[in-house]
Every structure is written in C-alpha cells, then in structure tokens.
Amino acid sequence: MHIVVCIKQVPDSTHIRVHPVTNTIMRQGVPAIINPYDLFALEEALRLKDKHGGRVTVISMGPPQAAPALRKALSFGCNDAVLITDKIFSGADTLATSYVLASAIKMLNAETPVDIVFTGKQTIDGDTAQVGPGIAKRLELELLTYVSRINAVDRANGQITVERRAEGGVQVLQTRLPALITMLEGSNELRFATTPNMFRAARAEIRHWDRTSAGIEDLKLVGLKGSPTIVSRVFGPTPRAEKAVQIDFDPSNPEAACEALLAKVLAESPRVKKELAQRLPGYQED
Amino acid sequence: MSEKFDVIIVGAGPAGNSAAYTLAKAGLRVLQLERGEYPGSKNVQGAILYASSLERIIPDFRETAPLERHIIEQRLWMMDEKSFIGTHYRSDDFNSEPYNRYTIIRARFDKWFSEQVQAAGALVICEMTVRALLRNEQGRVIGVEVEREDGKIYADAVILADGVNSLVATQAGLRKDIQAGNVALAVKEMIFLPKETIESRFNLAGQSGVVIEMLGSITEGMVGTGFLYTNKDSLAIGVGGMLSDMKAQKTTPVELLERMKAHPSISPLIAGGETREYAAHLIPEGGYKALPQIYGDGWLLVGDSAGFVNSVHREGSNLAMETGRLAAETLIELLQAGTEPSTANLAGYKARLDESFVMKDMKKYQKIPETLHKRRQFINDYPPLLNGAAHKFFTVDGQDKRSKEKEIIASFVKRRSLFGLLGDAYHLWRATR
C-alpha cells in the first residue's frame, strides 16, 4: 500500500506566550509547526500502514525552511519525505497549491501507485479546507471529507469504507480506491515517536523537488500567477464608534457596580430587558 | 538501539554545542540530544557573546554568525530610587575589528551554532529527553536512556551540558538539587525600537552597542543585578535576584522588572518600544564553593550544569563554551589514543580548567556569594550612600564645599559607623582576592 500525506508548516499561533503583565503576544523565537489538523491525517496513515503494510510518503509545498516539519513527520514513522519548493510557488492560494501538490502526487504515483492521499481538514493559518478537495478533483480521486473513522480497507477489491461527519449525524460511505481523505480533528491520537524513528528522521535525506521534479506542466497555474484570489487589504478591527460605558468597580463594594450595570443595561437595551423578563418567575407569553 | 557513539552530549546550549563541535571536528562520532523542540529553545540569556571563547572553537565565526551589535561602551550603574551613580568606559579601540564582545539574540545564535555543529558531522536530535545515565556493572557511565521506546543509547563517554537545572546529573546523583541560595531567578524582556532611536539614545553609529549593568535599588534589597543591552533594533532588559531572597520577600520577578522599567533613568531609554518577548530563567550564582564533582567514570559536567558562572563579571556563556571545549579536548586525547575515560584519566579535564581563566576566576571570587548574602550593606547601604554623596557634591546651593564634605563623611559614618566602614573595606578586599 502506498499512502501519501500532505502537510503544511504554519506559524505556531497557539503556543504564543503572553506577557503576564501587558498580555501582549510574545513571538520572537517561536518556531513553525506542522499544521495541527494534519497530524490526525498523519496518524491515520501510519495506522493503515501498521495494519496493511506498505509505505507512507509525506509531502509539503513550502519554502526551504519547511523541511523541519517534514523531518518531524518522518520521526513518527513515515518512510519518505518530499519538500516541493521553488520560488515560483510562492504567493499561492489554494487553487495554485492544489495544482502543485497534485502534480507532485502524480510523479509519486509514477514511482509507486498511490492508494490513498490524506490531508488535514484545514490549516490554522488559512482555514479554507480547500486544498484536499482541490487535489482530489485534479487527480480524479474519490473525495471523503470530515472522516472520523476508517472502518475497512478491502485491498483485493480496491474498496474503502469510512464514517463521515455530516450535519446531525454520521454517514457510512463506501467508495473505490484511490481516494483522498481529510481527517476530522480528534479522530485519533498521535503516537509517540520511537527512538529508532527519531534517529532515522534525523539522518534522512529529504527530497527537494523544484518545478521540474514536481512535474509542473503549466507554470501559469502556480504561485501568485495561478491564484485567482488575492489579499487586497490587511487590517485591524475598527474600534466601535461609541466607546464602552465604563462601570467603576470597587472591590470593597462589588454590589454597587453590578447594580449600576444592571440598571444601565435594562434602561438602554430593550431586547435584553425582554429576554430577562421571559426568565422572571410566573412569566406568561402573550 | 544497537548503535554506539564515541560521545553523547546532553544539551544543545553553548556548552553542549562547543563540546559537540570540537569533538565532531576531530572526527569522533558524536550524538547530541536536546530536550527542547530546537536547540536553544530552553535557553535564556541577556545576551553577550564573548568572542575570544568562541574564536577558540570556530575561528571564523564572524563571517556567518548572527551578531547584533559589537560593544564599545560598558556602563556600571549603582542605582537609588530616583538616581544612579556610575562609571562608563567607552573606547574607540573597541570599535576596531576584530571586536571583543557582541550582543546577540539567543534564538538566532543558537540556531546558527547548531547548524555548525551538524555541518561538522555531529548527529543532533531534538525533542529527546534523557531520563537517566546508563552504567555498567563497575559503575562506569556507558550511555544514556531517553524517554522514548527503545531508548538506550551507548557511548564511551557522556558530557552533561543540560543547564542550571541539570535534571540528569541530579537524578544520577552526580550533584545536589539546586539550592535556592545558590541560584538567581532572572527575567528579561526584548523591547523593539527603530534602529535610529537606539542609535540616538545611546550615542551609537553603525553596529556599535552599549551594555549597562546595574546594582542597587532595582533589586529591592535582594542580592541581584539588572541589565540593559542594545541589539540592532531592540533592547534587552532584565533583572534578577537570589531565589532565596525572592522567596523570602515574596516578590515576583515580573513585578521587579516592571518597577525597574519605571525607574526615571531607565524608562526614557525604553520609551515608545514594543515588548515582544518575555522569558525567565535560573542562573547559577553559587560560585566556586558550590561546584560539584565535575567529572567521573565516563562522564563530565560542563557549563551551567556544573555552575560555571562568574557572578561578579556576569560571565557565563564564555565559561560554558570554554568548559565545553576543554571537556571535548580531554576526551579527544583519550579516545583517539584508545584510553578509557575513567575517573583517573579524566582528571585532565580539571587540570585544563585550572590552567584556564575559568577556575582562576571562579577561585578568585569564591567568597563573593557568601559576602554579599551575609553583608547586605553592599546592596542596601552603599548605593543610597554613594548616590546621596554625589547629590550633595553636585548640588550648587551656596553651601561651602568643606562643610559639604563633612556632611558626606558624616552620612557614611552615621550609617555604617567608622568601624563598619573599615570592616566593609576589609571584607570587600578579602572577597575579591
């Protein structure tokens, strides 16, 4: 079995330390991490490998600094890692990204046929959840998103059965391999890397593929050029025109502040008053 | 793990990196294990890089190492609530290459240093925590065990460079637990300002820099120091006090730093800056008398894990690099000759240290920790006395100079008594011999 896992290295926005006094964000020296959602995909891929044998190749499109993320993925037990990196790929939105990854997966497929492609549900820095479906469409893989469990893989018949999270319940789907699966967060727990795997990862050669090795056919479809969307503005939120009404708080007399607040809210917010009225004992609707 | 290395180094801070680099360059099979996610992730320093120590390891480091500013001015401030009296030394000689000291940012520097270590041929693995030392039946250390499945890794010798807490050395019984009276708890912030602002506030041009070391009211009666260093586009500011004092006074280091930043001589220097990093760490302060056994059967201690810090001159990273290098050189000599690294044979490590400035400086100042701790007048009385004297001296108010002099002397005598003053002079002289 040959499984490909796509990961992304992202800035670590969750492990940012906060200054204990000013509550500002401390960002110096905070490393980039593997997109946390991808780890569920990685673990699922490794579990399938444990069960059915075969290899797991982990790939990522990114700058040269993204290599450590792939090395970390190797340390959990993946067999091979490929960093798809080329200056021309930068500035890519999800359409351009799925094009590059799909091309690379095609090349990998030529080396060893790929049975399953895993991606994470979404990234913590982009949140769009589009790359997985994009790759599936380009490679004509059956798409299974928000998978919470892989029930069975029937290699003889090339079939896979999964549970997929839907609104109000779970769909049990069966489809044909090869397929692309995006894993739901919380669907598994990442294993602890073993010492031999840590050593292997530390010594491994990470393949670096540029546009040629990745098999890019149309350069107009990559990077900034291949991105239909563009960020036109980045901004902080506009503070509300009206400043918040300050209620002075005296710790020795907390009731005073609360009474003042309550009085103001009831006077100035009819919807709140109405809601609270519905919670009064003996309230009867008209 | 069936693999065996010549040397395993625990820790990827300056001591560990210096040892690993030196050993790898000599062709030995080196494994370096770091507990943190990346080399330097657990390290915190002001930070000042002492070129002479690094030169002895990587002579051409200046070509590629990320350096902030080279230091041309050193200021020593003795602070009171609203004032300071101090000395400055600035020299244009410090402004010609090769520069003697630099400010650095540890996150970037450690990353560079580790790259050199790996390029030299050492295998560096992060997120590997050493749980214990492995010993053979005779008690010789023959490797380490990590906190992962299949975690026994073997080597001829182990260098422990695992920092002030040195969990491994402590667990292995090679040294005692940290004593609150032997370490300081220090905190620092990095405050970002435009390069031009830093240059105009500190009278600098190009990449030159200033270092300010501070004593006195900023540590609020505790034994400790503060500092302010200039980086390219940031200032590193910090303060620390003996852990035992902090516990007794129930001060938090954060509060201490906030008040220090508000000092009228300090706040204008950092005004308008954006704080973008906050970190805290322990610093060994016990000096020579607190040194444990630094070598044994198959093992050596280097850097902070042994407590190699010169608390008077605030030097630690150069001692770390020096001890790391000398430990490596000791092992290179033994292992290349096929001699086993027994306790007796490793005595060469201590001999090398005794020859170097490391032990000489540690010995010279061995009485300081005790002196400062027992005789609080140096922290509590002299800064205000000296500041008061300077204030009187420099205020022109119609009082004649002779009576000013008399008042100054009287203030000293009143506070310390004649006997006390003589005693202080004597104790200070003795402590620095």
Add this chain to the structure above:
Amino acid sequence: MSEVKTTKPIKKRKIKLDENLLAYRGVWVYIESERGHVHPVSWELMGQGRQLADQLGVELCAVLMDAAGPALDAHCNSAFHFGADRCYRIASPVLSDYRNVPFTKALTDLVNAHKPEILLLGATTLGRDLAGSVATTLRTGLTADCTELAIDPEDRCLLSTRPTFGGSLLCTIVTLNYRPQMATVRHRVMPMPEPQPERTGLIVDFDPGLIETDIVTKILEFIPDEMRDKPHLPYAEIIVSGGKGLGKADNFKLVWDLAHVLGAEVGASRAAIHAGWIGADRQVGQTGKTVRPALYIAAGISGAIQHRVGMEGADCIIALNNDPNAPIFDFAHYAIVGDCNQILPALTRSFGTYLSKPETKVVMETAKELA
C-alpha cells in the same frame, strides 16, 4: 516568525475581466437541504445575497438539489420567501443524500450553463466539501469562512473579509480575472432575514444527467447523533463566556453560576478550551460557534479577533477583565475593569435578585395595561 501588522491597503488592483467573463451575472446561493430540512445558514446567506444582488442590480437565485418531491418544492417556495427571484431546481434520486461527485457535477454543470458572477455556500461540512470541489473544477477563486461580504462600487467585485494571521487580524480578499466569485460563510455570522410569504418567483429546472451507476461512492447508512445534552449556543439569547483571564479551572464555576441564574448558555474562548477547562463544543469564535445573543457577558476574555468575530453580533456585550488594555473593551458596550472572580459572584447576586423580585412582575403587568 515576527508578526506583520499593517493597516495600509496592499494595492488597489483594477480588476479587468476577460470578454467571456463579463457574461457572468447574478448572485447565487446554494440552498443546503438534507433529509427534508434546509440548513438555516442557507437562509442567512439569502438575506446577505439579496443585499449584494440589489447593490449590483442583478437577480438573486437559489440553487436547490435534492430528490424530487414535496420537500424540494416547499424549499423552493421558502427560497422565494427569503428573497430569491429565481430558483434553479435540480431534482434527481441520485441527489437524495449528499455525495461529493454527483453534487459537484450538478452544481458545476449548472454554473457553466447559467453563469453567475457570485456563488455563496454555507461553511458546513457539506458546503466546504462541495465548494472546494466546485471551485477547483471551475478553476476559480474561493474564500472560506467570510465574516463580511460587500461589493466594491468601482468594479462590481465581491469583497470577502475574513480573519487571518491565526485570527489576530482581518483581511479582505478579492477574486481576480476568474468567475464565479465563490465564498463560504459560517452559520450565524449573517443575521437571519425575515421571510416575506407573499414573494414568489421563477422556477427553472435543470437536468445534469446524473446516473446512479456512474457514482462510485455508496451510502451504506446514516447514523443520527444522539440527542445528548448538547449546548445550543448558536441560538442562545443570553450567553456567559469565560476565558483564560479567570486564572484557573476552578474559577470557571463562577461562569456556570451566573449562567444558571440567567438561564443562559455557557461559552468559552479558545484559550480556556486549550487549557482543558471546558469542552470544545462550547468554543465561541472563528473556529468555534458564531453566536448572536441579546446579551453576551465575557469574563476574562481578551477579545482577540478570532473570538470577536464569533460574538460581535450580540446586541449587548458586557466585558469583564482585569486588563484595561484588553482589546475586548474596544467593542464591548459595557466595561468593568477588575477581578472577574470578584465581579462574577456579585453579578450573580444582582441578577439573581432582579430575576426573583416579585415587584418586577407587578411592574411588567402594569406596563401591559398601560400599553
């Protein structure tokens, strides 16, 4: 990696469309229906879509795909009530339950046939699955989880705003020389519009020629969720939320106490959930739930954008925080600076007294008489 904060616009691009793309007109909203129900996010999008269509002077069209039957027809009528001028109806037994391949084919064929300039979908599991596939098939731009949609008056382009940089800033994204412009929006980000039952419109049937035997994926079964004691945050009218500023897990009890007295739902910031103080299903924010209550009380929450976008639609926001510089005070209606662990119990007492004061009931009845 250091943070880049800028409030300068990146570059004002003049979007020049190819000849063939100028033919793309109209605002479409994909109406998500499963097992007989329409997901409310679709109606919320209709409300927003109506505004966009009016600004552009074009039609608002609803797209409905399901098995033929009375449910599908009823949904079409509802779509008109919510402002659709036209309803594209695709009825096929192949579409009775969601599967990626037939739904993608049907929607892309419809888009290619009738060419909308804007296509909106709800950011649900179905919506995201479908949108990603459709956007890639159409080779067009897609912006996900938008918090705001607007039309640029100069070039008629869709401006999609969403959080970025891990939720600390906002960004506006435009689609260049590609059509349709696609966007997904999460449930409760847009307000639910008022339906107008007298509205009607044109139904246009479309047949993408789906054949069941062509579809490789089979649905073996559907397992509905148990109706456990789940929080009902999205529709709660009063919410009390707690954040990391509370200090420790035990203090979260104070949030529960106040919520209990108020008959409110309990929410939490991402930080509190990561600290393990409360379950992830109570997260309010960009990656949690979006809420639009009458009253939102935030205790010990700093108010970073990723939380803000989940609750700033609340009518009345009361912020309690020790830090006078907390960003939440920039958009709250009422602010109390102080120790939450002291304020919360006091509020609980005050609200408790108010809500069981018999005199208040009398006042209410008097008011009714006077009205």
